[in-house]
Amino acid sequence: MELPDRYLLAVKLFLPRSERADVIRELSEDLRSRVEESEAALGRRLTAADESALIRQFGHPALLAGRFGTRRSLIGPEIFPLYWFVLRAALVIGFVIHGLIVIALTAGGQTGPAVSRAIAMIPVVAFIQFGGITLVFSVLDRYQLLNRRASMP
Amino acid sequence: MDPELFESLRLELRRGCLVVAVLAQLRAEHYGYTLRKALADRGLEIDEGTLYPLLRRLETQGLLASEWREEEKRNKRFYRLSPDGKVILKQLLDEWQSINASLTRVLGRSRPVA
Numbered sequence: 001m002e003l004p005d006r007y008l009l010a011v012k013l014f015l016p017r018s019e020r021a022d023v024i025r026e027l028s029e030d031l032r033s034r035v036e037e038s039e040a041a042l043g044r045r046l047t048a049a050d051e052s053a054l055i056r057q058f059g060h061p062a063l064l065a066g067r068f069g070t071r072r073s074l075i076g077p078e079i080f081p082l083y084w085f086v087l088r089a090a091l092v093i094g095f096v097i098h099g100l101i102v103i104a105l106t107a108g109g110q111t112g113p114a115v116s117r118a119i120a121m122i123p124v125v126a127f128i129q130f131g132g133i134t135l136v137f138s139v140l141d142r143y144q145l146l147n148r149r150a151s152m153p
Numbered sequence: 154m155d156p157e158l159f160e161s162l163r164l165e166l167r168r169g170c171l172v173v174a175v176l177a178q179l180r181a182e183h184y185g186y187t188l189r190k191a192l193a194d195r196g197l198e199i200d201e202g203t204l205y206p207l208l209r210r211l212e213t214q215g216l217l218a219s220e221w222r223e224e225e226k227r228n229k230r231f232y233r234l235s236p237d238g239k240v241i242l243k244q245l246l247d248e249w250q251s252i253n254a255s256l257t258r259v260l261g262r263s264r265p266v267a
Contacts, residue, residue, distance in 0.1 A: 025228070025230075026205060026230050029184070029229055030185050030186050033186040034186070057200070058202065067203070067205075068206045069206075
């Protein structure tokens with residue numbers, strides 16, 4: 001049972017700590033039952049290839065583990081539209097401000113380094129906005145800060 | 154047409170039915186492996202990645218009771234419908250009958266539901 005053990009070890013890594021022992025014990029029992037059933041049907045011991053085919057039916061360890069425990073998402077479907085709206089608005093405003101800065105620099109007679117530096121900042125600022133807004137909304141969602149108010153009568 | 158579309162709608166339709174089937178099958182005691190086989194024998198294939206998380210969820214919700222017990226020199230986790238589970242199962246079956254009856258009416262007499 002070498003391959004099944006390695007598979008279960010991999011599943012274990014992705015499970016929440018509190019559920020590990022129990023889930024693995026149960027999955028291991030199931031795997032053993034399946035191996036025994038196949039061996040009885042074939043009338044011989046399973047080869048490594050047989051075991052690998054059997055385990056493949058269980059799917060990727062991380063995906064199998066992911067199905068245990070509650071569903072987790074960074075930003076849930078309820079506040080996603082608001083998140084998306086704020087993110088788009090922030091990015092558009094960021095681009096507009098940068099556009100204005102570039103125009104102002106050019107109009108002010110600046111060339112070369114100053115203008116290209118301003119342009120180079122655009123993706124950096126966009127990335128920071130994306131990170132910051134995502135962080136704020138994931139915290140809002142995690143602690144249900146918006147939903148609670150919305151669900152009040 | 155997108156073949157994944159049918160698949161995702163099918164899963165959605167199946168999800169609720171699986172819960173009812175698992176609860177109904179656990180009116181008699183089973184451990185995971187025999188439960189899966191019993192359901193498969195009745196035409197309902199359910200893979201491990203669906204069954205075990207579902208069993209855990211139903212147990213957390215108090216609809217199932219489980220215990221580890223030795224059988225054939227191996228420890229197995231046996232599940233059985235709890236008293237709460239029995240009540241819920243009955244309600245779900247009533248609901249299912251009523252949905253089925255409504256669907257039959259929606260479809261009309263010319264196309265009976267198989």
